[in-house]
Each structure stands twice: as structure tokens, then as C-alpha cells.
Amino acid sequence: MIYMGIDVSKHKLDCGWIRDPQRGKVKTRVFPNKSDGFQALLAWACKQTGAEPGELHFVLEATGVYHEAVAYALVEAGACVSVVNPAQVRRFAQSEGVRSKTDRRDSLVLARFGMARQPRLWQPEPEEIRALKALINRLSVLEKDIQRERNRLEKAEIARQGEEVQASIHTMLEHLEAEHARLRREIDRHIDNHPQLREDRKLLKSIAGIGEVMSRMMVVVLRSRDFCSAKALGAYVGLAPVHQQSGTKTGHASISKAGDGRLRARLYMATVSAVRHNPIVREHYQRLLQRGKPKMVALVACMRKLLHLCFGVFKHRQEFQPNPLQQRVASG
Numbered sequence: 001m002i003y004m005g006i007d008v009s010k011h012k013l014d015c016g017w018i019r020d021p022q023r024g025k026v027k028t029r030v031f032p033n034k035s036d037g038f039q040a041l042l043a044w045a046c047k048q049t050g051a052e053p054g055e056l057h058f059v060l061e062a063t064g065v066y067h068e069a070v071a072y073a074l075v076e077a078g079a080c081v082s083v084v085n086p087a088q089v090r091r092f093a094q095s096e097g098v099r100s101k102t103d104r105r106d107s108l109v110l111a112r113f114g115m116a117r118q119p120r121l122w123q124p125e126p127e128e129i130r131a132l133k134a135l136i137n138r139l140s141v142l143e144k145d146i147q148r149e150r151n152r153l154e155k156a157e158i159a160r161q162g163e164e165v166q167a168s169i170h171t172m173l174e175h176l177e178a179e180h181a182r183l184r185r186e187i188d189r190h191i192d193n194h195p196q197l198r199e200d201r202k203l204l205k206s207i208a209g210i211g212e213v214m215s216r217m218m219v220v221v222l223r224s225r226d227f228c229s230a231k232a233l234g235a236y237v238g239l240a241p242v243h244q245q246s247g248t249k250t251g252h253a254s255i256s257k258a259g260d261g262r263l264r265a266r267l268y269m270a271t272v273s274a275v276r277h278n279p280i281v282r283e284h285y286q287r288l289l290q291r292g293k294p295k296m297v298a299l300v301a302c303m304r305k306l307l308h309l310c311f312g313v314f315k316h317r318q319e320f321q322p323n324p325l326q327q328r329v330a331s332g
Contacts, residue, residue, distance in 0.1 A: 001080070002049050005110025006041075006060045007103045008033065008067040015041055016107030017048060018115070028104050033066065038073035053078040059114035061086045075124055082119040089113050128194050129223045135187050136216060140262060142180045149173045187216060197223070199317075206319035207309050209274025209281060214266055221263065222314050230311040238264055239304050255300060264303075271303045279322050281305055 007014040013033050019025045027048050031037040045056055057080040060067045067083060074081050093109045113119070125133070153169045155161075191197045197219055204215040227233045234240055238259030274281040284305050288298035313320055 001057045002051050002055055003057050003059060003111050003114030004045055004049075005107040005112075005114065006058055006070065007106040007110065008060055008063045008070065009103065010066050012103075013037060013041060013070060014103040014107040015045065016104065016111050017045070018108060018111050019048075021112075021115070026108055028107060030103075033070065035069075035073065038070050041070070042074065042077055042079065054080070056080065057082065057114055059084060059110045059119065061089055061110065071122060072124055075122070081122045082114065083122040084110075084113065084119050092116070123225060125224045128190070128197065129220060132187070132190055132197070132216070133220050133224070135183065135190060136220060139180065139183050139187065142176060142183065146173065146176045146180060149176060191216065191219070200314065203313045203317065203319055204310055207274075207306070207313060208278035208320070208322070209270045209306060210310065211270065211273075214270045217263055217266055218310050218314075222310070227311065230308040233311050234304050234307050237267065237307060239300065239307065267303050267306065268299070271299055271306050274306050275299070275302060278306075278309075280309065 002017070004015060004017045007016075011033055013031045014028065015031065016026060016028045019027050029041075029044055031041045031044075042053060042056075045051075045058075046053065049056065053074075058074055059082045060071060062083050062085065071081050071083055089110060092113050096109070096112065098105065098109055149169055149172050153166065153173070156166050156169060191201055200219045200223065201215045204210050204218050205212075210218065221233075221237070225236075227236065231240075236259055238261075239255050241255060271281065275285045276282065281302050285298050285302050288301055289295070293301070309320065312318075
């Protein structure tokens with residue numbers, strides 16, 4: 001396998017290949033970050049290496065949305081692609097003694113990272129999941145805009161800024177809330193139009209504490225990649241425990257927070273509800289409190305427990321069983 005690094009920015013792609021690692025011989029080229037640039041990049045890579053697309057492994061950093069188009073194009077052309085965590089690449093560069101940072105050098109660091117670590121292949125999300133994710137992201141943006149307008153309205157009322165200003169804010173709120181309602185209906189329609197997604201949501205909503213909002217977010221998470229275990233799902237969401245110890249000193253334990261903060265915030269609210277209404281989560285929470293754990297530590301542990309229940313019903317295609325013994329078997 002031939003590893004090549006691509007440093008992605010909004011307008012361009014810096015591609016680097018280490019032709020001879022022993023003598024430091026490299027090849028680099030810059031391409032526009034658009035469809036014809038993707039084709040030119042692949043043609044250049046095949047010409048330089050003398051390899052077929054299936055023998056090439058491109059390594060990219062996750063850079064917002066700017067890496068997605070080239071990643072999809074390369075996979076569709078038959079090449080192998082890995083989308084890696086920028087923090088991992090940064091630590092790798094430091095371990096290699098790389099001090100300067102340019103787009104060209106970053107592409108070569110990515111190529112070396114690929115050769116040394118052989119990262120797992122990136123799997124494109126199904127089209128219906130990409131569409132659902134885009135709708136949910138748009139809904140989240142609208143929710144933030146609505147909250148901002150409500151804050152402006154509160155300030156306008158307190159400061160007595162006049163009826164014209166308040167009327168303008170009310171008009172904006174009406175438009176935003178109407179669009180928010182329309183988008184929620186569109187999300188529900190999208191899920192209902194795909195039987196598998198509809199079944200996924202039904203299974204997830206059978207868990208006490210998982211409602212309308214959390215169920216659609218978990219459908220996206222669970223369908224976007226193939227999780228080998230509930231533990232892997234927890235690590236993806238950012239709930240993996242991080243322990244710090246050096247010699248006899250033991251630091252404060254925390255969670256990794258490596259995933260989507262918005263998803264963790266929603267999961268926290270769902271867990272607060274589950275502690276009251278879900279017998280398995282409530283039992284877990286009370287047991288931790290009896291062992292002397294602080295309430296927040298117990299809640300975070302229950303967030304992981306709720307994730308495990310989601311993984312269990314999704315994996316085994318069985319609705320939630322409120323009996324703790326039955327569910328322990330189902331979520332295994």
C-alpha cells in the first residue's frame with residue numbers, strides 16, 4: 001500500500017508522497033479543492049507512483065466540512081482513505097521532531113503518519129444518514145437563533161427600547177419558530193420514508209429517557225459508523241474515562257470529551273430524565289450514590305449506561321426491557 005498525505009484547506013489540497021523515506025525524496029503538488037481538482041489529484045498520484053487507485057491510501061485530517069468532498073470522490077474512484085484526528089497527527093509530528101508548520105510539510109507528516117500508524121479506513125456515510133445529519137444540524141442552528149432572539153427580546157423589554165424594536169423581534173421569532181416547526185416535520189418525514197431508520201428510532205424510543213430529540217441524534221450516530229462495542233460508542237461520544245497518575249500521585253479522573261459536545265449535552269438531559277423514569281438507570285445511579293460517588297460522577301456514569309442501552313437495542317434489534325436481568329442479556 002502506498003500512503004499519501006493531503007492537507008486540506010477551503011480552497012486547495014496539498015498532496016504529499018514520500019517516494020524514498022531513506023533518502024528523504026518526496027513529491028508534492030497542490031490542487032484546487034473542487035471536483036476537477038480531485039480528478040487531477042488522483043491522476044497525478046497514479047502517474048507518480050505507477051499504482052492503481054486501489055493501491056493508494058490517502059490520509060486526511062478532519063477539517064470541518066472541507067475534507068468531505070475529496071474523501072467521497074477518492075473512495076468512489078476506488079482509493080483507500082483515512083480521515084484522522086488532527087490532535088493525533090499533531091502529537092505524532094511532535095514525536096518526529098517537526099517544528100515548522102506549512103501546508104506542504106503537513107501533507108508529508110500525514111503521509112508519514114499513514115505509514116507508521118496504518119490508520120483504519122474511512123467509511124462513507126449512507127446518503128440517507130448524510131441528509132438526516134444535515135437536517136439535524138440545520139435545526140440546531142435555528143434553535144440557537146431562536147434563543148438569541150428571545151434574549152434580545154428580553155433585553156428590549158427591560159430597556160424599554162420601544163414598540164418598533166420589540167415588534168421587529170417578535171416578527172423574526174415568528175419566522176424562525178415556523179421554520180423550526182417545518183424542519184422538525186421534514187426530519188420526521190425523512191425518517192418515516194426510510195423503513196430502517198424508522199425501525200431504529202422506534203427501538204431507541206422504547207428506552208425510558210430517550211425521546212424525540214435524542215432518538216434522532218442517536219440514529220445518526222449509530223448509523224454513521226460501525227461500532228464494535230458499547231465501549232467504542234462511549235469513546236466516540238467523548239465519555240471514555242481519562243485517568244491521570246504519576247508515581248504515587250493520582251490526578252483527578254475525567255472524561256475525554258473527544259466527541260460532539262452538543263450530543264453530550266443532549267445525552268445529559270436525557271440521563272436526568274432516565275434517572276427518574278428508567279429502572280435500570282435509576283438503580284445504577286442509586287448504587288453509585290450509596291458507594292459515596294458525587295452526584296455528577298454518578299450522572300456521567302449513567303450517561304454511559306444509557307448509551308450502552310442504546311447500543312444494546314440497536315445491535316440486537318429488540319425493544320428495551322425494563323427488567324434489569326432481561327436487559328443485561330440484551331445489551332451484552
